[in-house]
Amino acid sequence: MIGKRLKISRVSAGLTQAELGARAGIDEESASARISSYENEVHAPDFKLVCKLAVVLDVPEAYFYAVDDDLAELIMQYHRFKKKNPGSTLLISSAQ
Known part of the structure; x- marks a missing residue:
């Protein structure tokens, strides 16, 4: 999963592999x-390098390790929410 998400994040950031x-x-x-x-x-990559790549790409480390694509997308949505709303808490209702 790391490879696929690394490429997606890199291309989205507009960076070459070398950059x-x-x-x-x-x-x-x-x-x-x-x-x-x-x-x-x-x-x-080892975890330490994944952390560095995550900082450069502005994505959470967990995004690279989520096995499920839906979970990876939720991780990214949460990351974006926290970036736009620092100090806020995201409440998720479990209404059924």
């Missing part, structure tokens, strides 16, 4: 190749 890697602290000479290997799920 994303460099901004996350990866050596510029290998940045593009490493991000490509993560997006293609040849290799997986």
